[in-house]
Amino acid sequence: MLTALSAVSDPVRIKLIRDLAGSADWTRSCGSFDVPVGKAALSHHFSVLRGAGLVEQRDEGPRRVNRLRREEFEERFPGLLALLLRDDGAVAAE
Amino acid sequence: MLTALSAVSDPVRIKLIRDLAGSADWTRSCGSFDVPVGKAALSHHFSVLRGAGLVEQRDEGPRRVNRLRREEFEERFPGLLALLLRDDGAVAAE
DNA sequence: GGGACTGTAAGATATCCATCGAACACTCGG
DNA sequence: CCGAGTGTTCGATGGATATCTTACAGTCCC
Numbered sequence: 001m002l003t004a005l006s007a008v009s010d011p012v013r014i015k016l017i018r019d020l021a022g023s024a025d026w027t028r029s030c031g032s033f034d035v036p037v038g039k040a041a042l043s044h045h046f047s048v049l050r051g052a053g054l055v056e057q058r059d060e061g062p063r064r065v066n067r068l069r070r071e072e073f074e075e076r077f078p079g080l081l082a083l084l085l086r087d088d089g090a091v092a093a094e
Numbered sequence: 095m096l097t098a099l100s101a102v103s104d105p106v107r108i109k110l111i112r113d114l115a116g117s118a119d120w121t122r123s124c125g126s127f128d129v130p131v132g133k134a135a136l137s138h139h140f141s142v143l144r145g146a147g148l149v150e151q152r153d154e155g156p157r158r159v160n161r162l163r164r165e166e167f168e169e170r171f172p173g174l175l176a177l178l179l180r181d182d183g184a185v186a187a188e
Numbered sequence: 189g190g191g192a193c194t195g196t197a198a199g200a201t202a203t204c205c206a207t208c209g210a211a212c213a214c215t216c217g218g
Numbered sequence: 219c220c221g222a223g224t225g226t227t228c229g230a231t232g233g234a235t236a237t238c239t240t241a242c243a244g245t246c247c248c
Contacts, residue, residue, distance in 0.1 A: 005103040010236085011096060031194065041237050043196055062194055062245040078180075079173025086172075104206080125224065135207050137226055156215040156224055 004077050007052035012037055013045050014084060017054065020068045021085050029063040054081075098171050101146035106131055107139050108178060111148065114162045115179050123157040148175075 007013060012035050019033050030046055031039065046066070049055040053076060056067045073081050101107060106129050113127050124140055125133065140160070143149040147170060150161045167175050 002103060002105060002108075005099060009096060009099040009103045012236090014096075029194075037236080038238060039195065040197085040239080044236075047196090059195095059244090064195060077177060079177055083171060083173055106206085123224080131206080132208060133225065134209075134227085138206075141226090153214090158225060 004052045007048050013049055017084055020066060025067040026065045028066050098146045101142050107143055111178055114160060119161040120159045122160050
């Protein structure tokens, strides 16, 4: 539980989750997100999201594509994903 | 939103919230919680919870008593408080 | 096979934050 | 007024973590 809450307490990771939520499963490679960090940090953030059970990854040729684990996450932490996806703009405002 | 999520990503603060949820409003002074930190750190944690809008404080003679702002917090972050109060033991397990 | 591209791993740095100890402000009861 | 009790503030410290740079491991295409 602390793992999930910490994973979700980062502006970069929230943006990743939101972008991922707005795309179909397995359509977004790691490099396709517009976040202001280098690829090493990005890789780290995906690792954290994976560790929290929020994101699943799969190799597809040279790229690694992602999927938001909606159902699994909802079962373990009911309402948390919905909370993150609502209220757009609240992140940047703080 | 990040403020609230960060506030809630700490084992000491989660314990405070849960203990507070199990008590009537304005019945718990700051020193009445069984957490393994000194009073300076405890004061800091209450400050964070206050800043996140989760807790309200009031002076009552020499003591400072607390109240969980259930309705207000539920309105701003639907489902988050319920998530924290459910699944006892999940914090210690991580 | 040699580049281009994508992502990870390792090491270094820097910042944030949880904690503590000590000093201070306040209230109450002798 | 003084001491006990309660909580805050300040400065310092240590640990976690977000970030970068560089180097490496893949895959694909020419």
